Amino acid sequence: MATYTRKNAWNQNGTFSNSDLLWYAKGVRAMQARALNDQASWWFFAAIHNEYLSGQTTFPGWAYISAPPAVPTSPLPSQSIRDKFWNQCQHQSWYFEPWHRGYLIAIEAQIRAIVIGLGGPNDWSLPYWNYFGPGNQYKIPPAFTQLTLPDGSPNPLFVKARYGPRNNGDIYIPLPPVSQDCQRNTIYTGSNAVTPNPGYGGPSTGFSNAGSVSGNLENNPHNMVHTYIGGSITSTDYGLMSDPGTAALDPIFYLHHCNIDRMWASWNAAGNANPTSTNWLKGPAATGGRKFVMPMPSSRAGWVYTPNDMKSLSQLNYVYDNLSTGITKQLVGSLAQRLTKLGVNLIQTQPQPDENMDMGGNSEMVGANEGALTLKNSGARTAVRFQKEAWAKVPKSLMNASVTKVPDHVYLQLENVKGKMDSNVLAVSVNHKLAGHVSLFGLRKASSNDGHHGGAGLTFILDITNLVDELHLNNALDADSLDVTISPDNDIPNDEEITVGRVSLHRQPQS
Amino acid sequence: MTAAERSRRSVSLLIFVLSATCWGLLLVKPAAVKHCFVTGGELSRTSLEILLLTNPISPMLAGWGLMVLAMMLPKLIIPIQYTCERSFKNRRFRAASLFVLGYMGVWMVVGALMIGGILGLTLFMPGSYTPAIVVGIIAAIWQFSPVKQQCLNRGHNHKALAAFGRAADYDSVLFGFEHAVWCVGSNWVLMLFPVLLPGGNNFVMLAVTLLMLSEHMEAPRTPRWRINLSSKLIRILFAQTSIRLARS
Numbered sequence: 049m050a051t052y053t054r055k056n057a058w059n060q061n062g063t064f065s066n067s068d069l070l071w072y073a074k075g076v077r078a079m080q081a082r083a084l085n086d087q088a089s090w091w092f093f094a095a096i097h098n099e100y101l102s103g104q105t106t107f108p109g110w111a112y113i114s115a116p117p118a119v120p121t122s123p124l125p126s127q128s129i130r131d132k133f134w135n136q137c138q139h140q141s142w143y144f145e146p147w148h149r150g151y152l153i154a155i156e157a158q159i160r161a162i163v164i165g166l167g168g169p170n171d172w173s174l175p176y177w178n179y180f181g182p183g184n185q186y187k188i189p190p191a192f193t194q195l196t197l198p199d200g201s202p203n204p205l206f207v208k209a210r211y212g213p214r215n216n217g218d219i220y221i222p223l224p225p226v227s228q229d230c231q232r233n234t235i236y237t238g239s240n241a242v243t244p245n246p247g248y249g250g251p252s253t254g255f256s257n258a259g260s261v262s263g264n265l266e267n268n269p270h271n272m273v274h275t276y277i278g279g280s281i282t283s284t285d286y287g288l289m290s291d292p293g294t295a296a297l298d299p300i301f302y303l304h305h306c307n308i309d310r311m312w313a314s315w316n317a318a319g320n321a322n323p324t325s326t327n328w329l330k331g332p333a334a335t336g337g338r339k340f341v342m343p344m345p346s347s348r349a350g351w352v353y354t355p356n357d358m359k360s361l362s363q364l365n366y367v368y369d370n371l372s373t374g375i376t377k378q379l380v381g382s383l384a385q386r387l388t389k390l391g392v393n394l395i396q397t398q399p400q401p402d403e404n405m406d407m408g409g410n411s412e413m414v415g416a417n418e419g420a421l422t423l424k425n426s427g428a429r430t431a432v433r434f435q436k437e438a439w440a441k442v443p444k445s446l447m448n449a450s451v452t453k454v455p456d457h458v459y460l461q462l463e464n465v466k467g468k469m470d471s472n473v474l475a476v477s478v479n480h481k482l483a484g485h486v487s488l489f490g491l492r493k494a495s496s497n498d499g500h501h502g503g504a505g506l507t508f509i510l511d512i513t514n515l516v517d518e519l520h521l522n523n524a525l526d527a528d529s530l531d532v533t534i535s536p537d538n539d540i541p542n543d544e545e546i547t548v549g550r551v552s553l554h555r556q557p558q559s
Numbered sequence: 560m561t562a563a564e565r566s567r568r569s570v571s572l573l574i575f576v577l578s579a580t581c582w583g584l585l586l587v588k589p590a591a592v593k594h595c596f597v598t599g600g601e602l603s604r605t606s607l608e609i610l611l612l613t614n615p616i617s618p619m620l621a622g623w624g625l626m627v628l629a630m631m632l633p634k635l636i637i638p639i640q641y642t643c644e645r646s647f648k649n650r651r652f653r654a655a656s657l658f659v660l661g662y663m664g665v666w667m668v669v670g671a672l673m674i675g676g677i678l679g680l681t682l683f684m685p686g687s688y689t690p691a692i693v694v695g696i697i698a699a700i701w702q703f704s705p706v707k708q709q710c711l712n713r714g715h716n717h718k719a720l721a722a723f724g725r726a727a728d729y730d731s732v733l734f735g736f737e738h739a740v741w742c743v744g745s746n747w748v749l750m751l752f753p754v755l756l757p758g759g760n761n762f763v764m765l766a767v768t769l770l771m772l773s774e775h776m777e778a779p780r781t782p783r784w785r786i787n788l789s790s791k792l793i794r795i796l797f798a799q800t801s802i803r804l805a806r807s
């Protein structure tokens with residue numbers, strides 16, 4: 049069996065001189081020429097991820113998307129086909145990585161079949177866009193912004209509703225806030241000195257409702273890149289990539305996910321392990337959920353796969369031409385930084401025996417604000433008040449921290465965040481220091497009463513251990529509260545609002 | 560297993576034990592608790608009047624309450640875990656109790672209406688099958704309706720809870736109340752069965768409990784007419800058994 053090599057989309061400067069991109073464009077065109085109810089069509093594949101086809105009377109309903117691409121809304125496949133294939137995407141879950149890996153393999157197989165039919169290479173593979181690469185690579189490969197292919201025909205990689213971080217059609221990834229810091233994590237699900245909750249790969253979902261939290265890879269870069277590529281103009285016209293229900297209509301989607309998949313492969317290659325629990329290996333079907341299933345050129349019934357089948361790329365005969373992310377593992381993580389800051393001379397310690405172990409103890413809420421917040425353009429500000437006895441353990445743990453005793457993780461949680469416009473990023477500050485950014489990718493679906501969590505919205509966890517530690521060292525910690533500000537990156541239109549149900553503070557001891 | 564999963568597991572265990580205790584009580588049937596099964600056929604008009612005079616409502620309601628607890632507690636595991644995780648440690652027990660209180664409050668009112676209604680019908684239309692047939696038709700329609708699916712979907716919603724003081728207590732009760740409203744919306748039909756069928760039909764109670772649990776564990780779906788019963792619980796049992804068999 050052939051081995052497929054996925055290469056950098058920025059080869060040959062990301063233009064159509066890169067044959068991977070030219071063949072991709074031809075494949076996309078052929079798939080777009082097929083009908084919505086054709087299991088091998090571009091539209092059917094986008095709906096496998098997620099769709100807005102039924103019951104939508106406004107944007108982002110697929111009928112209201114401005115072309116190109118001209119998105120069809122009929123003929124719909126039968127209800128049983130829709131129930132089997134559509135709306136499968138796994139988000140806010142430890143199944144995020146393996147589900148999307150199979151999804152990429154499936155669309156790649158469809159496009160490869162077209163490429164071969166057109167006389168192209170029989171080992172064509174999907175290129176990745178590594179926005180963390182050197183030089184101009186933080187920009188979208190130019191092939192995606194041309195109006196025409198070299199032969200003068202319309203370029204199917206060009207999409208109108210792709211507005212970028214400044215909402216002006218200039219598509220690039222701002223670094224920071226987008227980062228690959230998650231590559232320093234060493235646990236897929238759980239926490240330790242270098243891995244904040246809920247872990248690199250995401251929270252275990254299945255029996256438990258883990259509360260709509262994204263894993264660290266999913267949160268940043270994945271979600272952030274989605275919203276920055278998408279951008280927005282108005283509440284009735286925002287970028288396809290900003291919302292999971294339209295994202296896979298944009299051909300850049302698959303190059304972004306190819307890079308996320310490469311990061312996962314790179315993380316594994318660095319010695320980090322995937323879950324070994326059967327409930328992960330067998331996928332949601334282990335807890336009575338849906339099977340992962342994709343149409344394949346060779347099989348109309350579909351290819352059924354599990355995370356166990358996806359856990360290693362080599363068993364799938366895939367390689368990336370380059371797995372480096374330029375991130376080096378920090379063995380002692382934040383504690384080392386802290387002790388260095390304090391002037392303690394660190395002798396580089398041996399790798400810790402617990403490096404790949406979940407050390408996180410039971411989390412405990414230690415503070416919260418009062419009342420829900422409504423975000424407008426000016427953002428919102430709130431006091432997160434400590435619960436005295438609970439909070440007292442935090443400064444104590446920071447004070448007693450040493451090389452052998454890892455301090456508590458401190459997390460700021462934005463709970464039940466709801467709204468209808470995914471195309472935004474919130475900057476969160478604590479006592480006027482930046483605590484982090486969160487992308488609202490998936491907000492609309494999560495806020496819908498018939499959505500996955502019955503309208504509970506999204507919840508975000510920000511690791512603020514270092515920030516709190518610094519405040520503590522500088523004696524700048526207020527005795528009874530933290531001052532939290534949340535500011536949106538993009539304008540929130542007058543007819544829209546984003547609400548935050550509660551802002552809370554948690555400590556998690558590390559054993 | 561992460562620490563969070565371990566603590567969730569201990570909450571589930573505690574709730575299962577509580578539910579099992581209620582089941583035990585229902586089977587033993589102490590004097591203060593009268594089962595709430597209402598059977599029109601067995602009661603003549605006069606005997607019913609005598610029964611009402613001797614005030615059977617409160618032991619019947621106690622029986623109803625016990626039955627709801629036994630049947631519903633397993634469905635409350637996830638919202639109770641959620642309430643605990645989002646409360647200060649020293650308030651967790653209180654918050655969870657208030658949640659159950661708000662939840663039970665709604666079901667007690669529904670129980671009183673249901674029992675009262677059935678008793679009343681028996682009183683004024685003795686021996687008639689008409690009410691049973693009408694209720695049966697409404698029930699069957701409701702069971703497969705988009706409205707029921709909407710209620711099931713909203714049962715997955717977990718609201719933001721205030722953390723401090725009376726606002727926190729209020730939110731816990733309100734969360735229980737709202738959760739119960741959607742729960743009544745999805746399950747009132749099924750709860751009629753153990754009430755209407757002849758006394759002591761524990762098998763029916765068990766079957767209804769398992770079906771409700773199964774429906775509740777199903778992921779939210781687009782509301783529409785669906786003529787089918789949830790098979791989620793069977794799917795879980797099947798998958799988990801095959802995993803365990805493969806392991807051994």
Ligand SMILES: [Cu+2]
Nearest residue numbers: 270274295305
């Ligand atoms: Cu994505």
